[in-house]
Amino acid sequence: MAKKIAVMLDGGHLRVYAKRAAKDFTPDYIEKIGLACSLAGEEILRILYYDCALYNGTATLPISGGKKTFTASDAWLRQLAQKDLFAVRRGTLKFRGFTLSKIPYKPSGPLVDSDFKPEFEQKGVDMRIGLDMAIIASNGSVDLIALATNDTDCIPAMKHVRRSGVQVALVVVPGYSPATELLEHADFKRAIAWPT
Numbered sequence: 001m002a003k004k005i006a007v008m009l010d011g012g013h014l015r016v017y018a019k020r021a022a023k024d025f026t027p028d029y030i031e032k033i034g035l036a037c038s039l040a041g042e043e044i045l046r047i048l049y050y051d052c053a054l055y056n057g058t059a060t061l062p063i064s065g066g067k068k069t070f071t072a073s074d075a076w077l078r079q080l081a082q083k084d085l086f087a088v089r090r091g092t093l094k095f096r097g098f099t100l101s102k103i104p105y106k107p108s109g110p111l112v113d114s115d116f117k118p119e120f121e122q123k124g125v126d127m128r129i130g131l132d133m134a135i136i137a138s139n140g141s142v143d144l145i146a147l148a149t150n151d152t153d154c155i156p157a158m159k160h161v162r163r164s165g166v167q168v169a170l171v172v173v174p175g176y177s178p179a180t181e182l183l184e185h186a187d188f189k190r191a192i193a194w195p196t
Contacts, residue, residue, distance in 0.1 A: 009033065017174070033195060049088050126154060144168070
């Protein structure tokens with residue numbers, strides 16, 4: 001009988017390494033990554049994908065005081081949610097202000113708006129991962145959770161899952177060196193190649 005697994009993908013984490021590897025981080029490619037997280041003899045019960053839609057809103061520019069409007073579509077998340085086995089869990093993206101684009105700053109004249117870049121922060125993603133891990137462990141629907149993240153806030157949930165008798169495999173993509181604390185609370189390190 002096949003071992004049942006749940007795959008949990010932290011989108012913000014995977015996007016960083018996919019971008020470094022020059023991979024096009026589309027819903028179709030995310031689907032390939034999710035499917036690549038299972039081994040022979042394993043059956044995926046569900047792939048849970050955690051991310052935020054891009055920011056929509058207006059901000060005041062730091063030098064001119066003018067307004068900048070951010071507009072983005074969440075169509076890609078809706079497209080991903082329609083794929084077989086996928087469930088999308090959305091956090092929120094908060095605007096945290098503008099920071100200098102280049103540090104250290106070497107003045108070539110007065111500061112202008114283009115010297116700054118917007119800073120955003122994901123909120124609620126790690127909490128959703130932790131809650132889903134606890135629910136899955138409690139209902140006994142899988143034997144293993146394959147987790148792709150670099151967020152050490154997931155460690156309490158990883159401990160709970162293991163105490164509940166469910167194994168945890170930490171998914172490692174090319175170029176990623178997991179935090180030691182995450183490895184200490186995983187049963188396996190599961191290295192995967194970027195899908196073609």
